[in-house]
Amino acid sequence: MGVTAILGGQWGDEGKGKIVDYLAKDADIVARFSGGNNAGHTVINDQGEFKLHLVPAGAFWPQVLCVIGNGVVVDPDALLDEISGLQKRGIDLNGRLVVSERAHLVMPHHTVLDGLSEIAKGSQALGTTGRGIGPAYTDKAARIGIRAADLSDVDALLPRLESVLDHANAIITKVYGGEALSLEEVFDSCKRWSENLSPFIGPVEHIVYDAVEGGKTVILEGAQGALLDLDHGTYPYVTSSHPTIGGAQTGLGLLPRQIDAVLGVFKAYSTRVGSGPFVTELLGETGDTMRERAKEFGTTTGRPRRVGWFDSVVARYSTRVNGYTSLIINKLDVLDDFDSIKVCSHYELDDEVVWDFPGSAGALERCTPVYEELPGWDGTTAGVTKLADLPDEAIAYVRRLEELTGVPVDMISTGPHRRESVEVRSVIQT
Numbered sequence: 001m002g003v004t005a006i007l008g009g010q011w012g013d014e015g016k017g018k019i020v021d022y023l024a025k026d027a028d029i030v031a032r033f034s035g036g037n038n039a040g041h042t043v044i045n046d047q048g049e050f051k052l053h054l055v056p057a058g059a060f061w062p063q064v065l066c067v068i069g070n071g072v073v074v075d076p077d078a079l080l081d082e083i084s085g086l087q088k089r090g091i092d093l094n095g096r097l098v099v100s101e102r103a104h105l106v107m108p109h110h111t112v113l114d115g116l117s118e119i120a121k122g123s124q125a126l127g128t129t130g131r132g133i134g135p136a137y138t139d140k141a142a143r144i145g146i147r148a149a150d151l152s153d154v155d156a157l158l159p160r161l162e163s164v165l166d167h168a169n170a171i172i173t174k175v176y177g178g179e180a181l182s183l184e185e186v187f188d189s190c191k192r193w194s195e196n197l198s199p200f201i202g203p204v205e206h207i208v209y210d211a212v213e214g215g216k217t218v219i220l221e222g223a224q225g226a227l228l229d230l231d232h233g234t235y236p237y238v239t240s241s242h243p244t245i246g247g248a249q250t251g252l253g254l255l256p257r258q259i260d261a262v263l264g265v266f267k268a269y270s271t272r273v274g275s276g277p278f279v280t281e282l283l284g285e286t287g288d289t290m291r292e293r294a295k296e297f298g299t300t301t302g303r304p305r306r307v308g309w310f311d312s313v314v315a316r317y318s319t320r321v322n323g324y325t326s327l328i329i330n331k332l333d334v335l336d337d338f339d340s341i342k343v344c345s346h347y348e349l350d351d352e353v354v355w356d357f358p359g360s361a362g363a364l365e366r367c368t369p370v371y372e373e374l375p376g377w378d379g380t381t382a383g384v385t386k387l388a389d390l391p392d393e394a395i396a397y398v399r400r401l402e403e404l405t406g407v408p409v410d411m412i413s414t415g416p417h418r419r420e421s422v423e424v425r426s427v428i429q430t
């Protein structure tokens, strides 16, 4: 029994949703701890294909309690739409979903401010998902956020909402020349959210603590990835939360001793959405082939993802930040048709050899990748479920990733469906 964190090792979109859905068969709780509906987790199982943004990917196993922790920012309308969309497809979350009373809400002014600030930044824009995530975390830190608990007494909330909205409207109108939001309309939304979301709001920290101490199996579902972490990522081209292991603790009120395993999820190559340095990016025909093969278009925004070779400088850094006990390599099948496959072992920067990921975005922009070239494989990995059925070269590729990162691989994913998975060792701590 234990607590296993499933974390994104790169820039998000590593396929964590599929892995959580697969592993949740043995879980009692699946808990999100950071980010918001900027995340987009695709899950394909025997019930169909689902795109989740806030609801944890444990939703498809009836024994699983889905939890949204205090570290998540929750857009109430997005969550309610997701709950009812799942309900229509036979996934009932009543009594199976708890949102922390301490979770901050993504308010309508946050979404407006996200859009306006991106436009104002012009060529310096971050390429956010436009879901209001940065402004929601900004208000949380500025202590002018609205939390799920506030929906339990909307009349008491009104005076604070008025002052919060005055502040937001001043920025919207005076800084950006936008249109002010109406207090009445936002308050009406709060009343509606209070009515519809209240049954899902509860004391998450206590529920999770009691479950862990009672020996239950808990999966911590990461969103985004280590390189998008506000502190550890490629700042300023990051998200505004902590998708790393520290975020899992503060985002759920967990104790360090309660986390038993940390699984780092990586694609067999790299992708990134939005602006920012990406040393192994492929801009030519190889990149286009990889993008099309892998259908690399954002789940949340539909934007084409930037693609590149596996970067072990990134992977070693992300391992250092998160302390992975093992790795999961996703989308190996995307590399099936390549004659040879490159892996970046280290960088060169101003004629110096660089093994450790630089902290400055400027330095990263000047880094060039140094590649090893490994042979591609005859045959296919797509849909393979047993290690022995993988081509030797594909196994050799995965082994090389283990050597370059210093962490054993527990599982390989060979397709989007839950069943297209190869267990290399036992993955969940029992």
Ligand code: IMP
Residues within 6 Å of the ligand: 011, 012, 013, 038, 039, 040, 126, 127, 128, 129, 130, 131, 132, 133, 134, 223, 224, 228, 237, 238, 239, 240, 273, 274, 275
């Ligand atoms: P924000 O989180 O919407 O503020 O966006 C900040 C940066 O993080 C942008 O580059 C986004 O593309 C990126 N980002 C946010 N969420 C995800 C995700 O779930 N997958 C990949 N990139 C993301």
